[in-house]
Amino acid sequence: MAKIKILNYEIASAQGDKEATTQAIKNGAIKSSSKIVSMQDEAMKIPYFTLPQSVEDEFDAIYEAMKKVVEKTIVNLSSEQKARTALLLGTSLVDDNLVKAVEHTIYDYKKTPYSSSKRSIDSLCRDMADELGLNSFTMTISTACTSSVNALLEAKNLLECELFEYVLVVGLEISSVMMSSGFASMKLLSQESQKPFDKSRDGLVLGEAIAAVLVGEGESLWSIAGGYSNCNSVNITSVSASGEEYVDVMQKALLNSNLEAADIDILKAHATATPTNDLSEINAISKIFTNDICFTALKPYVGHTLGACGALEVAMLLSCVDAGFIPKTIGHSASIIPEYQPLLQERAYGGEKNFMLNYFGFGGNNTSLILQRNHQ
Amino acid sequence: MKLYVKAISSYRSDREDIDVKKELKSRYKLDTRRQDAFIHLAVLGAQRLRESAEIYENDELFLTSGVGNIDVIARTNIAVVENHQFIKPFDFINMLGNTTSYYVATSLGVKGKNIFDISDNFTYFNTLVLIYASLKSSNNEAVCGAIDLVSEYDEVFRRVMGVAQDIAVVSSVNYQKLSTKPEDAIAAVEFDTKSYTKEEIESLIAESGLKVYASMRCRDIDALQSKAFFETDASGWINSMIRDKESALYVESYNEKYKLLQVSML
Numbered sequence: 001m002a003k004i005k006i007l008n009y010e011i012a013s014a015q016g017d018k019e020a021t022t023q024a025i026k027n028g029a030i031k032s033s034s035k036i037v038s039m040q041d042e043a044m045k046i047p048y049f050t051l052p053q054s055v056e057d058e059f060d061a062i063y064e065a066m067k068k069v070v071e072k073t074i075v076n077l078s079s080e081q082k083a084r085t086a087l088l089l090g091t092s093l094v095d096d097n098l099v100k101a102v103e104h105t106i107y108d109y110k111k112t113p114y115s116s117s118k119r120s121i122d123s124l125c126r127d128m129a130d131e132l133g134l135n136s137f138t139m140t141i142s143t144a145c146t147s148s149v150n151a152l153l154e155a156k157n158l159l160e161c162e163l164f165e166y167v168l169v170v171g172l173e174i175s176s177v178m179m180s181s182g183f184a185s186m187k188l189l190s191q192e193s194q195k196p197f198d199k200s201r202d203g204l205v206l207g208e209a210i211a212a213v214l215v216g217e218g219e220s221l222w223s224i225a226g227g228y229s230n231c232n233s234v235n236i237t238s239v240s241a242s243g244e245e246y247v248d249v250m251q252k253a254l255l256n257s258n259l260e261a262a263d264i265d266i267l268k269a270h271a272t273a274t275p276t277n278d279l280s281e282i283n284a285i286s287k288i289f290t291n292d293i294c295f296t297a298l299k300p301y302v303g304h305t306l307g308a309c310g311a312l313e314v315a316m317l318l319s320c321v322d323a324g325f326i327p328k329t330i331g332h333s334a335s336i337i338p339e340y341q342p343l344l345q346e347r348a349y350g351g352e353k354n355f356m357l358n359y360f361g362f363g364g365n366n367t368s369l370i371l372q373r374n375h376q
Numbered sequence: 377m378k379l380y381v382k383a384i385s386s387y388r389s390d391r392e393d394i395d396v397k398k399e400l401k402s403r404y405k406l407d408t409r410r411q412d413a414f415i416h417l418a419v420l421g422a423q424r425l426r427e428s429a430e431i432y433e434n435d436e437l438f439l440t441s442g443v444g445n446i447d448v449i450a451r452t453n454i455a456v457v458e459n460h461q462f463i464k465p466f467d468f469i470n471m472l473g474n475t476t477s478y479y480v481a482t483s484l485g486v487k488g489k490n491i492f493d494i495s496d497n498f499t500y501f502n503t504l505v506l507i508y509a510s511l512k513s514s515n516n517e518a519v520c521g522a523i524d525l526v527s528e529y530d531e532v533f534r535r536v537m538g539v540a541q542d543i544a545v546v547s548s549v550n551y552q553k554l555s556t557k558p559e560d561a562i563a564a565v566e567f568d569t570k571s572y573t574k575e576e577i578e579s580l581i582a583e584s585g586l587k588v589y590a591s592m593r594c595r596d597i598d599a600l601q602s603k604a605f606f607e608t609d610a611s612g613w614i615n616s617m618i619r620d621k622e623s624a625l626y627v628e629s630y631n632e633k634y635k636l637l638q639v640s641m642l
Contacts, residue, residue: 038460092472098443101535102450107458114531118496118538118630120443126496136633137569139495139502142444142473150491157509163569181456182468231437231481231490236469363474364481365490 004156005220006371009315010073012065012210013302014049022319025301025327032205037180046189049207049303050175057176059096063124066172066210070128073212074168079133084165086137087125088155090148091172092307094179095121135164142307144361146229147171149310149369155215156224166216171311174208179306188274195331196271196297197278197342204272207303211312222318225354225370226257233364238276243284245366246358250288253356253368261288265352266326268317269342270360271297272304277360282336296343300331310359314371317355321373324349351375377508377568380561382553383429384615385421389526389547390604396420406483410466414445414525415476421521421549422480429553436489436510436518439477440503442607443536444494445470447527480521488516498628500610501635504567511556518554522608537607543592544604550611563618564640571633580636587624589613594629614639
C-alpha cells in the first residue's frame, strides 16, 4: 500500500497565513491581542490570539474565512480530483445554526416564524463541498482539542481503503463568548502568556485559527507514518499526574508506525501550559524518551486553538521544517523536570525523519500522530 | 462495504414510557450526576447493548447524532448570553460533543478510539463508512451509537433538522456492535459512499426484490416509513429489521440524493 502523503497545507492564524506565520515564528515577532469576557459585574481582560481580520462567531463569516483557506489548499486539484476529495472538519465550535434555532425558539423578543432547513455544524462542509465541487462525503468530528488530528487519522483510513482519492482535513476555531467563558470558569486561562513546561506556568491563551491539510497519494516529502487515538483518562478533564495515559497513546502510536521511541527525531508536544496537563505530559515524555529528545511547543506562537490545533500545528511544523528550521519553544525558562528541557534555541533542519505530534483533550481523548519527512 | 452486526440495542421515547435517568441509576447502578438528558440517553443505549454484546477494552466507539445536545446549548445560551452569568463548568464540558462519548466509553469500560461526529450528508451512513475504514486498519471491533434527543425545546430540533412543524419527532438511541469479520454475527449491513438519483434508487429497489423501508425524508419512494421522525432513523430500522429477522433495504434521502443500505440476516 502506498504511503498517504501530505500534499498541501495552509494556515490562517493570529500571525497571518502560512508564510506570515512561519516568518513570525522565525523572527519571534509574535502578535497577540486580547478580549474582554464580561460576566455579571465582572469584566475580565484576557490575552487572546485573534485572526488578523476579525471573523464574527456567525455561520456566514466563518464560512467565508474557511473558504479562503480551503481554496488555497486545493488550488492544484482539477475538477475531477476535487470531485474525489472528501472533506473532514475538526472543530469544537458551538454550532451557530443550533444557537440561532435556540434563540429563535425560546426568546419571545427574538422569535421568528417557524422555518426549517437542515443546518448543522457540518453545513460548513456541505455548503463548501457543493460550492467548490468537492465530494459530498463530509463529516465534522468533535473530540475537543484532538478534533482535527483525529480527522487526519480518519482521513488516512479512508484513503487506505481507497474510498476517496484525496481527503481535505480542516481545523477550525473562532472565538466565542461561550468557549471563552467556559475556559474562564474552569480557571484554565493565563492572565499573561503561555509558559509551556515551565515551573511558573499558569494557564493557556486561547487562539483562533483555520488550517487545512490535503492528504492523498502523490508527490510529497511528507507522509503519515501512523498514529493512535484513544479515550483514556482518570476523569473527564485530566489524566493522572504520572502521565501514564499519555505514555499509553504514544507507545501505541509508535507500534502502529513500526517505530521505537529512539526513532523519533522531533516531538511536537501538546503543551497547553496549564499546571496539570504539562505536568502529566512531561512525565510521560520522560518515561518514553531519553533526555536528549528534541521537543518543542507551538501554542505560544498562536494560542491554544482547541479543535483546530491538530491540523494547525501539523501545518505549522511542516512549514517551519520546509523553511529549514525546527521552531524553538518560547515562554519557557525553568523546566518542571530539569533534565527534560524543551528546545530553547531554533535549530536548523538537519534531515530529521520522524516527527511525533501529541494532542490531548477533554473527554479523555488522546492522540499521537507520527509524520515522516523523506530526504530530497 | 460490509460490516457484520454482532449485537444491537434500542430505545424510543414513543415506545417505552421510562424515566431514562432513573433507569440508569436503578437498573445499571450508574452515577448520573453532572450529566444531562442527551448523555443519559446515549448511556442507556450503551448499557442495553452491553447486555447482549461482548465489549472489549480496545473497542472503537463512534457516536453520531442529527444535532447533538440541544439542552445544554439552550441552558448555556440563557445563562451566558442573556443573563451574563458565568457558564457552569460542567455545562461547558457537556457542550463538547465528545463529553457524551466519554460517559458512554466509561460506562462500557472502553478505552479505544472515541469519535463523536455529525454530517449534514447522511450522518449515520457516513459514520458507517468511517467505522469500516477504521476497522479495516485496526482489526478491532466498533460500538456505533446514534442518538437524537427531543426535549423541552422540540421546536429547536425540528428547525435544525429541517422538518415540518407538524411532524412528530421522537427521542431515540440505537446501537450496533460491529465487526469486519462474520464470526458470531447475527446480520450484515452493506452500504457504499455513492449516492443515487431517484430513478437509480427505484431501479435498484426493483432489482433487489427485497422489502424496503425508508426515512421520512423519502416520501416519494414507495416504502414503509416511520411514523415519527428522528435523524438517525437508519440506525433504528437496521435494529428493527434484525429484531424481526428480516433481510431488507433501507433508503435515506437528502437534497434529492438517495443512499441505500441492505441488511442481510445470517
